[in-house]
Amino acid sequence: xxxxxxxxxxxxxxxxxxxxxxxxxxxxxxxxxxxxxxxxxxxxxxxxxxxxxxxxxxxxxxxxxxxxxxxxxxxxxxxxxxxxxxxxxxxx
Amino acid sequence: xxxxxxxxxxxxxxxxxxxxxxxxxxxxxxxxxxxxxxxxxxxxxxxxxxxxxxxxxxxxxxxxxxxxxxxxxxxxxxxxxxxxxxxxxxxxxxxxxxxxxxxxxxxxxxxxxxxxxxxxxxxxxxxxxxxxxxxxxxxxxxxxxxxxxxxxxx
Numbered sequence: 001x002x003x004x005x006x007x008x009x010x011x012x013x014x015x016x017x018x019x020x021x022x023x024x025x026x027x028x029x030x031x032x033x034x035x036x037x038x039x040x041x042x043x044x045x046x047x048x049x050x051x052x053x054x055x056x057x058x059x060x061x062x063x064x065x066x067x068x069x070x071x072x073x074x075x076x077x078x079x080x081x082x083x084x085x086x087x088x089x090x091x092x
Numbered sequence: 093x094x095x096x097x098x099x100x101x102x103x104x105x106x107x108x109x110x111x112x113x114x115x116x117x118x119x120x121x122x123x124x125x126x127x128x129x130x131x132x133x134x135x136x137x138x139x140x141x142x143x144x145x146x147x148x149x150x151x152x153x154x155x156x157x158x159x160x161x162x163x164x165x166x167x168x169x170x171x172x173x174x175x176x177x178x179x180x181x182x183x184x185x186x187x188x189x190x191x192x193x194x195x196x197x198x199x200x201x202x203x204x205x206x207x208x209x210x211x212x213x214x215x216x217x218x219x220x221x222x223x224x225x226x227x228x229x230x231x232x233x234x235x236x237x238x239x240x241x242x243x244x245x246x
Contacts, residue, residue: 017203059211
């Protein structure tokens, strides 16, 4: 990736109860550690990856697919760590 | 799911006077218990405290969505409280909380309904306009009208 790379990948939500308040909180606190701008998409809708309200509004249930997009110097790392979090059922 | 379908009118507190998180939870639990016979205030308060101990449901932007499961309920019920002064709800962004949506889910319900209700409330609340209108609404009818108006949008 270049210094200002854009990385986008899809992940399945593994948390048994979906991305409810607690895992959404974990996602946002991890997202805030990166300098890249992070957005999360479901279908055609894209929201900020740094707001719990936005993440919750996606109603991402167990097994649904979310896209994570990061733009910035640490984009690759951001997408890879946030993706791992989504794919860990322990986030529930 | 519409919020107006689950919101219990008599469990709306227009100006909750509380010094801390526990007082808000206690008053909301009491208001809901008074309106819904299947809800026991003490049990609900206990469930809400347990949930808050895991992580605050004060999720930023002045909004909190305390929630928990209770036995004996037929469906999801919700309450609402508002604080002009704001309450320290140990929120994630460290800011005072002004708008509180209480969600109570039947004990044996799957997570789906709960997730949908959380999503809908979050969708409303992420708009500055909605939060402002809700904060400024003059009385119960007006508060309900603001929520109803948002319910009709999608």
